Amino acid sequence: MLGSSLKHIFSMAASVAGLLKPWTPSVVLVRWSRYNPYYLEPEVRREAYSRPEAELSAEEQEERKLKELRPIKAATCSTTSSVFDDPLISKFVRMIMTDGNKVLAREIITQTLENIKRKQVEKYHKTPAGKKEEIECNPYTIFHTALENCKPVVGLASIQKGGKSYQVPIPLTDNRRRFLAMKWMITECRENKHRRTHMYEKLSQELLAAFEKEGNVIKKRQELHKMAEANRAYAHYRWW
Amino acid sequence: MALHRLSLRLRPTVAHVRSIHTSRYGRQQEAAAVDSESEPISVFRTQENDPASQSEKQIGQFYTLPAEHIRLLFPHGLPNRYQQQVKTFNEACMMVRQPALEAISYLKKADYSKPALRYLFYGVKGSGKTMSLCHSVHFCYTQGWVVLHIPDAHLWVKNCKELMPSSYKSSRFDQPLQATSWLRNFKITNEPFLSKIKIKQRYVWTKRESTEEGRPLGELVDQGTSRVKSSSDVVAAVMKELRLQCGHPESNFRLAVAVDGVNALWGKSTIKKEDKSAVDPEELTLVYNLRKLLKNDWIGGAIITTLSQTGSLYTPKSAYLPQELLGERGFDSMDPFIPLSVPNYSEKEFESCYLYYTERNWLQHPQSRTEEGKKELIFLSNRNPTMFDRLCGFL
Numbered sequence: 001m002l003g004s005s006l007k008h009i010f011s012m013a014a015s016v017a018g019l020l021k022p023w024t025p026s027v028v029l030v031r032w033s034r035y036n037p038y039y040l041e042p043e044v045r046r047e048a049y050s051r052p053e054a055e056l057s058a059e060e061q062e063e064r065k066l067k068e069l070r071p072i073k074a075a076t077c078s079t080t081s082s083v084f085d086d087p088l089i090s091k092f093v094r095m096i097m098t099d100g101n102k103v104l105a106r107e108i109i110t111q112t113l114e115n116i117k118r119k120q121v122e123k124y125h126k127t128p129a130g131k132k133e134e135i136e137c138n139p140y141t142i143f144h145t146a147l148e149n150c151k152p153v154v155g156l157a158s159i160q161k162g163g164k165s166y167q168v169p170i171p172l173t174d175n176r177r178r179f180l181a182m183k184w185m186i187t188e189c190r191e192n193k194h195r196r197t198h199m200y201e202k203l204s205q206e207l208l209a210a211f212e213k214e215g216n217v218i219k220k221r222q223e224l225h226k227m228a229e230a231n232r233a234y235a236h237y238r239w240w
Numbered sequence: 241m242a243l244h245r246l247s248l249r250l251r252p253t254v255a256h257v258r259s260i261h262t263s264r265y266g267r268q269q270e271a272a273a274v275d276s277e278s279e280p281i282s283v284f285r286t287q288e289n290d291p292a293s294q295s296e297k298q299i300g301q302f303y304t305l306p307a308e309h310i311r312l313l314f315p316h317g318l319p320n321r322y323q324q325q326v327k328t329f330n331e332a333c334m335m336v337r338q339p340a341l342e343a344i345s346y347l348k349k350a351d352y353s354k355p356a357l358r359y360l361f362y363g364v365k366g367s368g369k370t371m372s373l374c375h376s377v378h379f380c381y382t383q384g385w386v387v388l389h390i391p392d393a394h395l396w397v398k399n400c401k402e403l404m405p406s407s408y409k410s411s412r413f414d415q416p417l418q419a420t421s422w423l424r425n426f427k428i429t430n431e432p433f434l435s436k437i438k439i440k441q442r443y444v445w446t447k448r449e450s451t452e453e454g455r456p457l458g459e460l461v462d463q464g465t466s467r468v469k470s471s472s473d474v475v476a477a478v479m480k481e482l483r484l485q486c487g488h489p490e491s492n493f494r495l496a497v498a499v500d501g502v503n504a505l506w507g508k509s510t511i512k513k514e515d516k517s518a519v520d521p522e523e524l525t526l527v528y529n530l531r532k533l534l535k536n537d538w539i540g541g542a543i544i545t546t547l548s549q550t551g552s553l554y555t556p557k558s559a560y561l562p563q564e565l566l567g568e569r570g571f572d573s574m575d576p577f578i579p580l581s582v583p584n585y586s587e588k589e590f591e592s593c594y595l596y597y598t599e600r601n602w603l604q605h606p607q608s609r610t611e612e613g614k615k616e617l618i619f620l621s622n623r624n625p626t627m628f629d630r631l632c633g634f635l
Contacts, residue, residue: 083607083616084635114633118328121601125330138604139634 022071035073040066042075078102088144088178095182111200113139116207136211146210150181150217154228159237168237169228184217185210192216282599284592286336291344291379294336300592302333305378313381315425316391317500319370321629329600335589337368339580340375346578347379347542352494355536358543358574360502363582364560366626369546370500372582376544380496385541386433386482388426388533389498394551396526397509403519408473412525413511419471419526423464426478433493434458439481445470457481476529483532487539495541497533501548505531506570508554531573545574585623593625597632605635 022038043049053061078090089109097105116139124135136142155172158165172180189202209215286301288294294303310318310332318326326332343359350357359376361369381387390396396418406412427434437457444450445467451460457478464474486495499505505527511519521527534543547565549555559565566574585593594614597603607613617635621627 083610083613084605110634117602117604117634118324122328122330124601125328137601138606140605 039071039073042072042079043067044075044079044081046081086140088147089140091178092143092182095179096186108199108203111198112203112207113143115200115204116142119204119208142211143207146207147178147181147185149210149213150185150221151177152180152221152224153177154225155180156224156228156231157238159234161237166234166237167227167231168234169231170238181217181221184220188216188220282595284595284599285333291375291382292348294341294344296338296341298336299338299341300335300586300589302335302592302596305332305334307332309378309381312431313378313387313429314374314389315428316421317374317377317389317498321626322371325629329602333596334371334375334378335368335593336375337372337582337589339368339582340372343372343376343544343578343580344379347376350542352540355539356495356497356541356543358534358536358545358577359580360562360574360577361544361546361580361582362560362562362565364584364624365549365557366624367582367584368625369548369582371625372580373498373500373544373546377496377498380494380498380542380544381429383494385494385496386437386486387429387496387498388479388482389429390422390530391500392548392551393499393501393504393527393530394548394553396524397504397507397511397521398551398553400511403511403513404469406472406525407470408476408525412523412528413513413519414469414472414525416468416471419475420465420468423461423471423475423478427458427461427465434461437481437485437491437493439477440484441481443473443477445473472525476525479529479533483538486541491540497541497543499530499534499543499545501551502534502545502574503547503549503552503555503565503567503570505534506567506573507552507565510553534573545577585625585628587623590618590623590628593628603632603635608632608635 022036078093079085093102093105093109096108117137120135120137120139120142124132124137127135152172154169155176156167157170159168160166185203185206189199189206193202193205206215206217210217284300284302286294286298286303288298289303289306291303310326339361343361346357346359361372363369377387377389396415400415400418402415402417404414404416406414435456435458438454439451439457439460440453442450442453443460445463449463449467451463460474460477460481464471464478482495485491486493505521507521509519509521509524511524513519522531534545536543547560547562549557549559549565552565555565562574562577562579563571594603594617598609603609605613608617617628617631621631
């Protein structure tokens with residue numbers, strides 16, 4: 001949010017100054033994400049570099065020429081050009097991380113995925129041949145579908161009108177919905193489960209339940225929807 | 241594509257081609273080729289489930305261990321991740337690899353009227369030493385030997401909850417918990433032999449309890465499991481009896497001593513006495529008697545061992561050679577032994593493992609089925625069996 005407001009100020013400054021020269025501050029910020037908007041995003045995927053000149057359209061060729069001259073932002077440590085890279089999993093790892101211990105967070109997530117896969121593959125090998133196709137064994141599809149099932153459609157905002165504050169249903173952006181789904185999942189696993197189970201065990205149980213559209217996180221989402229439905233009358237209090 | 245190449249390589253073993261100009265032979269060969277193509281050849285599996293009949297042709301292929309054998313022979317011997325894998329896939333498949341085959345061929349050809357040979361599997365971390373040991377032990381079991389399997393010698397020199405001074409020798413220490421659990425597993429594995437073998441000496445446990453000469457070994461083991469206080473001495477007695485009896489021409493059994501993590505017996509231990517001084521492994525009854533068993537002064541059996549850095553105490557992580565892990569004392573005691581190096585997977589073995597995981601629906605990530613993904617897996621794991629297994633776990 002700070003970055004976007006800065007961009008706002010910079011674009012104002014650009015229009016005022018007329019010329020935005022590329023500059024690096026005298027004290028270089030290594031780990032922050034506050035870059036001069038002149039810097040371009042890095043291209044991590046391997047396929048983008050293996051395409052020959054002829055295949056690219058006119059805009060892509062212009063973009064390439066631009067990248068030759070402009071400075072590029074440094075890629076974060078966790079971005080990889082590996083074929084197994086999943087941005088949603090990376091986001092989830094960052095949300096679970098505490099005190100900067102990304103190694104532990106990543107371990108938990110990989111153990112969760114393995115646990116989900118183990119349970120499903122065991123079920124798969126025990127079912128008779130006719131029903132084998134119904135069982136989903138891919139932990140990544142289960143993870144994505146479970147999060148999709150947890151995402152709320154509308155949210156509530158507290159708006160003050162005439163001295164009283166009302167819970168008003170509002171539309172949510174995609175990022176906000178994804179954030180809420182992940183946050184609910186993590187808090188549910190941290191607080192409402194038995195103390196002596198491992199985090200990966202709790203997460204795998206909750207994700208499998210969410211995949212089947214059961215479980216506490218789905219219940220929380222349904223309650224939010226019910227509240228929004230109940231407060232439909234105040235929807236016109238929203239002015240944006 | 242790799243499957244196609246492998247099947248081409250293996251086709252000569254399926255239908256051996258010799259240019260004999262007889263029309264009858266030609267037709268037979270065609271018929272054989274048609275038969276083998278009509279049923280799906282799984283190149284990574286073999287039907288030779290008996291370790292005695294396996295040869296170099298089956299290197300890289302998986303053979304199935306019967307569930308009964310797993311339950312009886314390995315109540316405590318298999319690595320944890322492998323046990324989880326057996327539970328998940330609903331079958332126990334082990335890869336036939338060159339070090340284990342070499343050990344089995346020596347076991348078949350050895351002269352059992354000479355002192356017992358010592359085999360030592362060594363290799364980098366995660367290269368498959370414990371699995372090779374289990375393969376050799378499976379061979380011994382199918383041949384009807386008595387199996388004395390210590391799953392991890394490191395567990396006897398660390399994290400000891402109860403340490404008692406020994407009743408037999410005052411300078412030594414007993415470990416009742418470890419001894420009882422080992423005796424229970426020994427009983428499960430060697431059930432048929434417990435009634436056949438008779439002990440040759442009288443053992444006195446307390447003023448009122450003793451085991452007479454001529455009683456079956458089963459009674460001795462039951463004494464150890466029921467009376468926890470004397471269980472370490474019972475273990476020592478069992479080892480002594482088996483060692484003395486298996487060489488005699490009248491006893492018709494052979495003894496296989498399998499120890500995983502043998503470098504623990506000559507290393508340091510983290511157990512402390514009451515005055516906070518460290519206990520030397522020699523002062524523990526279990527370790528002392530196991531060392532006596534590992535000496536090659538008895539006949540009629542074999543000693544198969546493995547080195548292990550993973551559970552070892554005060555050894556650097558990069559050490560894997562026998563000289564480094566056993567130390568001077570250990571190497572001198574184990575010398576002479578047959579060293580068997582266990583390397584990482586070869587290309588063929590890696591292919592076979594990859595195909596096995598794909599067939600068992602374990603590699604689920606869509607990218608892992610592509611060539612790019614496979615190259616990345618080879619790079620990340622360096623063809624190390626454990627690393628490959630851990631990578632495929634979450635992919």
